Amino acid sequence: MNFKCKILFLIFLVLLSFSGCGKLDESVSQSNNAKIQFIDDDGKEISLEKPAQRIISMYSAHTENIYYLGAGDKLIGGYNCIYPPEAAFLDEYDYKGDPEQVIAAQPDLLLIRPFIRQKAPDYIKTIENAGIPVVSLYPSSFDEFDEYINKLALLTATEQNAKKLLDDFHNEINTIKELTSKQQDKKNVFFESTDINIRTVTPDSMAGLAIETAGGINLAKDAKPIDQGSTIAPFGEEKILENADKIDVYISQRGSMNSGGDLISISQRPGFDTIKAVKEGKVFVINEKIISSPSFRYVKGVREAARFLYPDLMDNIDEYKNDNIATRRDFAIMAVKYKHIPIFIPSSSSYYSTEHKGHTFGLFEDIDWNDKDFDYIETAVENGYVSWDKGEGGKEYFNADKNVSRDELAQWLFVMGDFKNVDVNIPIDDLEKSSHKRIVQILVDNHIFELNNGCFEPERYVTNNEIIKALSCLDVH
Amino acid sequence: MKKLLMFLTVGLFVFAMAGCTNSQSVSESNSKGEQEVSENKDSGEDSDKVNTDESKKAILVVSFGTSYNDSREKTIGAVENKITEAFPDYEVRRAFTSGMIINKLKDRDGLEIDNVEQAMQKLYDEGFGKVVVQPTHIMNGYEYDEMKEAVKPFEAKFSSLSYGTPLLNDDKDYEEAIKAVMSEIPETEDKDSAVVFMGHGTDHPANSAYAKLNDKLKEMGYDNVFVGTVESTPDFDDVLEEVNNSGAKKVVLYPFMIVAGDHANNDMAGDEEDSWKTMFKKEGYETIPVIKGLGEYEGIRNLFVEHTRAALEG
Known part of the structure; x- marks a missing residue:
């Protein structure tokens, strides 16, 4: 390297360090304004100096919502996430695995939900002990969705986006509600959440509310949760067959946590061929991720339910x-x-x-x-x-x-x-x-x-x- | 010094915790249950003891498994029931070879199904002296090999232990299986229809069973019946070529799998663009998929009974 080059290189280095300083000052001054404080859903007090830049999300709904909020570029890892499609290519971290993998990735935020802390308390504790902030969020009812999104927005500095997304989300749900509420011929719906003992969902669960918003009458509107706090409710074959001629639409939920049947398996169950919806081919399978998960995609689930119930109204061309x-x-x-x-x-x-x-x-x-x-x-x-x-x-x-x-x-x-x-x-x-x-x-x-x-x-x-x-x-x- | 001690304690704790979760994940993923077996050995049981009471007899029916609850009972369940009816003196037990399916059923539906080692260990612990292991596999592929591998450590622990053969073992089996299935398929009467069986396929040498089945069908006069596999050869393109050459105008699809599960519902009959149904339609064939696992054919269930009989009499 000749002398000229050396000088140029030095000037470059000095400039680089100055520009770095500038950025540092800026972020520090920002962080003072943006101090994040709230109680998370594990009851833990959260206090962060600044929004997260390197997030690992261990719950697919968090991942989806962060992408919707426009902060997908802040995610460095996920767990079993396949939506939006780019989330499928995030590095995979599993709470059943080695917490050192998370620690080594140096995230500045690990997002979980209470279920994960219950399942893997030691895993989470190890990560917390390493000084990595862990925030646990899960809206236990639809009413808490906005508050949940606002917390995610705070953590990712996307409050403006959150406001617009939530407005659009509720507007669309209300539009569907308005459209279907005008239908004279109300449809009776049975919603199957698992095929073992044929269980349904509680009426105030997200899926239960989706049926209501879609203008359906839930056959299991009095169903009680199987365990306290659960959205799964027992129903049983007998009660279904008692109401066989009343069920206009049969919706079955499938996914990794739910195993409702499909058109073929449901229609082949003994006695089920007497169900009106089975006879008329009105058995629909819906993915649990769009009807039971607290994400902006829920609006798709509500729209799908409305399409199942009132196809001509919803699918006008x-x-x-x-x-x-x-x-x-x-x-x-x-x-x-x-x-x-x-x-x-x-x-x-x-x-x-x-x-x-x-x-x-x-x-x-x-x-x-x-x-x-x-x-x-x-x-x-x-x-x-x-x-x-x-x-x-x-x-x-x-x-x-x-x-x-x-x-x-x-x-x-x-x-x-x-x-x-x-x-x-x-x-x-x-x-x-x-x-x-x-x-x-x-x-x-x-x-x-x-x-x-x-x-x-x-x-x-x-x-x-x-x-x-x-x-x-x-x-x- | 105090600080150093604390640091060490915390470090050890973290290390121990990490260790804990590590071993937990191993035992979870180790669905083959080697751990369970060795645990039992450690518990002080006399593992050299041989069960000799041959009046205590059991048949272990070993299947790959399926997460389709409805289909499972119609197919695997029906085979097990048929075996139970045929051999009333025997206790009939179920085991699956797919750890993934066992775990899925446990996590999703709370169903506990034994893998082969667990089932064998239970039979041993309960003092059974005569055991027949009857697979519901199609042929002697990886699943069958793994099943035998899992039973092997128990071979000396029962005074009588024998294996039934899978569906397609010797030449006679091919003929019997074809007769059993074809007697329940009406479309062979229609010369404009091609009947296409979709098998699973494997990279195991036993995959040749599908080509052999295809040849045997022709030998037995079923010129418009073809066999293909999802994961190996003959593949969809091979079958398409045969169908094109046959002059058929209509295709009727059947799974050649014990259970009409994921492959039958999705890869064969699904509405997706790469399902066999859609691919045949794209070629201009009127296509009708029939979701019926081999376990739903009376004749196939009887064949498994005969294979069990041969094993317990042999």
Whole structure:
């Protein structure tokens, strides 16, 4: 290194240290204003000098909410978190493992919930003894949700975001409530939380409230908790079968903590074929994470419950009755709403460590989990209703603005429906141009698509109106 | 000095605590239960004792397991019941080989199901002298090997211990299994329909059982019946090619697994874009999945009874 270089290097170092100092002063002065004090849900007094910068969250709802609050970049680790999709790639810390791993990661905040302290008191104590602040939060009822979010916001310096998110959250819940409250034909609902002894939820639990908000009448509105403080309530097969003809909608909760049945297993239980909802195919499975977990995603669970109860009201697609050329995004929304299928939510904590032959939920380069149509797009793709594209290095793209051709529409429609081979074999002059000859032939034979001078015109783009017309054929087939 | 002492105490405490949690996680993850076995040895029991009272007889039915509570009783439960009916002098017990499923059922549903070691230890402790271990596995794959491995330490502890064979062991089994299943599948009558069985598949050499089954079906005249696996060969593309060549217009999917659990519900019949149902539909086939585990076929249950009979008479 010559002399000039040495001088330059020295000046650089001096500048660097000054800029560092500036930052240090700033953060110190900020911290004096931002002193955080509250009692956490383990009854422990929390006092922090400044918002956290390196957080390990051991509860998936905390993780989700921190991402919603816009502080996802402050998270350095999680436990069994798979939503939002980026949370699945956080380093994993397990309270059943070695606390030294947490200590070595040097977080400035470990977020837990009371359940974890009860399960692993020594683990938590070891981390506390190492001087790492541990905050335990869990809203025991829906009424405490705002307070809980505000505490998370304090810890992550996102109070402004929290206010807006909470306003939006409550507005959306109220909008659903208002919509469904006007329905004359009230639906009776049974909510199954586990299939062992067929248990339900308490009426004041988050799931219980979701049924109420969605405009349903909870068959188990008098259910009492199985243990004090629990949201699980005994119900039993006998009482269900007594009310078999009254149950309009049967919702079953599944996930790592709950094992409700599904349409097939429920309908195969002895006597259950007499249940009105089973006879009418109104058995729906909902992921516990969106209906029983204190996260902003709860609004999705409430909306889903309302869709199960009042599909026509919640899944209206009148706004697409126009002659605009349709895009993939348009089709995805129309398809999911038209079929009234539940939104796709991965449930297994190993979802991202398992290889998927098709699309992996949440990994489109061009669709963010905050996209307003995220659930419709992911659900349509996961059900094979709409195509997507693979780019360089296996990257996945939805290409939401891409127009939809007749050839594509034919394939997607065939996957959505149950079309039969009618063996008419109407001649199609340009069938060779289609990538899905077998499907096009069946759909033309079934008069789902009309020919133009003997041609199918596979490459021609379709309008929204044409899609709605094509979807309406699914009712017949 | 005082400070140093305190530091040491705290340090030791932290170390001990860390140690505690460590060993806890080991014992939790060690679902194979080696620990339980050695604990029993340490408890002063005479581990060299051989149970000779052959009037105390038991059949241990060993299954992989499933977390689908409804399906479990219709399949594994039904096989166990059939064996119980056939051999009234025997006490019939259940064990699962999947530690993951045992743990899941315990955590989620509070159900306690023994692994093979635990079940064997209990039979031993309770003084059974004659034990037959009957797997409900499809073939001699990893699960079967692991089961034998787990029973091995107990082999000398009973005056009579024998193993039943899995579903597909010798040539006759293939024929019997095909007869048992096909007699309950109506679609083979329809020449426009292809019947596709979805097996699990494994990287164990025993995976050849699926190809053999596929060949045997053709040999027995089932030209439109095909076998594929989720995790190995023949895979979906192999089956698709066979279906394409068969000229079928419709595909009927059946699991070739004892339990219609996760694979049957999701990988075979699920609505996901990569399920076999959706993939066949994308190719233009009218596709009908049937959720029926092998344990739900009367003929298959009888085959397991016969395998048990061979073991206890042999």
